[in-house]
Amino acid sequence: MLRWLRPRRPPPHAVPNPARADRQARPAAADTEALLRRLEWTALRRLDGVLQGDVRTLMRGSGLQLTDLREYQAHDDVRHIDWNVTARLQTPHVRVYTEDREMAAWFLLDLSPSVDFGSGQRLKREVLAEFVAVLARLLTRHGNRVGAVLYGARVEQVIPARASRRHVLHLLHAIGHRPAPAPAAEGVTTRLAELLRAAGHLVHRRATLFVVSDFISAPGWEQPLAQLASRHDVVAVRLLDPLERALPDLGLMTLRDAESGEQMLVDTHDAGFRQRFAALAARHEDELRQTLARAGVDALELSTEGELTDAIVRFVELRRQRARLAAGGGLPAHLRKAG
Numbered sequence: 001m002l003r004w005l006r007p008r009r010p011p012p013h014a015v016p017n018p019a020r021a022d023r024q025a026r027p028a029a030a031d032t033e034a035l036l037r038r039l040e041w042t043a044l045r046r047l048d049g050v051l052q053g054d055v056r057t058l059m060r061g062s063g064l065q066l067t068d069l070r071e072y073q074a075h076d077d078v079r080h081i082d083w084n085v086t087a088r089l090q091t092p093h094v095r096v097y098t099e100d101r102e103m104a105a106w107f108l109l110d111l112s113p114s115v116d117f118g119s120g121q122r123l124k125r126e127v128l129a130e131f132v133a134v135l136a137r138l139l140t141r142h143g144n145r146v147g148a149v150l151y152g153a154r155v156e157q158v159i160p161a162r163a164s165r166r167h168v169l170h171l172l173h174a175i176g177h178r179p180a181p182a183p184a185a186e187g188v189t190t191r192l193a194e195l196l197r198a199a200g201h202l203v204h205r206r207a208t209l210f211v212v213s214d215f216i217s218a219p220g221w222e223q224p225l226a227q228l229a230s231r232h233d234v235v236a237v238r239l240l241d242p243l244e245r246a247l248p249d250l251g252l253m254t255l256r257d258a259e260s261g262e263q264m265l266v267d268t269h270d271a272g273f274r275q276r277f278a279a280l281a282a283r284h285e286d287e288l289r290q291t292l293a294r295a296g297v298d299a300l301e302l303s304t305e306g307e308l309t310d311a312i313v314r315f316v317e318l319r320r321q322r323a324r325l326a327a328g329g330g331l332p333a334h335l336r337k338a339g
Helices: 018-025 029-051 083-089 124-141 165-176 192-202 222-231 271-294 308-326
Strands: 005-007 064-071 093-099 104-110 145-151 155-162 208-213 233-240 252-257 263-267 298-303
Touching: 029 124, 029 165, 029 308, 083 093, 104 124, 104 155, 104 192, 124 145, 124 165, 124 208, 124 233, 124 298, 124 308, 145 165, 145 192, 155 165, 155 192, 192 208, 192 222, 222 233, 222 271, 271 298, 298 308
Parallel strands: 104 145, 104 208, 208 233, 233 298
Antiparallel strands: 005 252, 064 093, 145 155, 252 263
């Protein structure tokens, strides 16, 4: 299993700012308010325009309640045909749904030591906090409830699902004010399966679950994730950093595993070593994507060097395309290949 080893003496562009790291670890209430206000004026304004109020694009498969049955009509969605009633009455019937205004979304947050890494100006933890702020505020503004499960070395806190701006601030405050982790002990690693199983016991009604993690974890999380996806709409939000996929040429470096504390001296000047590292990282990427696909989970990738809003917009457009194809429609004209 590929696990990121953090440079003990990173290059100048990768040296974290101690003041910034301290603010991220223990932000004041004013900082939390400032973060949310900034994102409301930037990311939220743009996403509101893209979604045009249709938050169901983000919460696929939830928010609908069966209210009636009626005969099939032209242009009805064939996915809503009730085959048992159709066979009994010998006439196609479809299920009629109404929107449930009290949809719920849960953020399953991996806050283990490996998310404290960032080779540039942002840490993966900062990307996590911004994603939660944007999505939680976007959903609560449309009347949906959001909750969270925080995981460090274990499940640390459960924040019940509620719908208000004040609740979003409380959620962000909980993320930023966690106690500073103790130095990693050898052999201690993230067990994402514990977080997923806890969510299975906590969330009973169908909901949208955002699993926000870098997926650097001990094995065994695949089955709990598939079980969650069979009951809920699950989105895997992957936290990435470019340095986890390719190493620069920096000569001899001491690398340290962000979670277990294991250390290793490597020669990044060796082109063969860098190629093997990149190949191993690429293979790990392929295996992870295949695992998520087998579990029936959509994936949203967020890089420390990427633009959060752009990534969410691409994800929303992908879901819309899939919905059109599933309903029997085609791709939009600008995406069709010229004949």
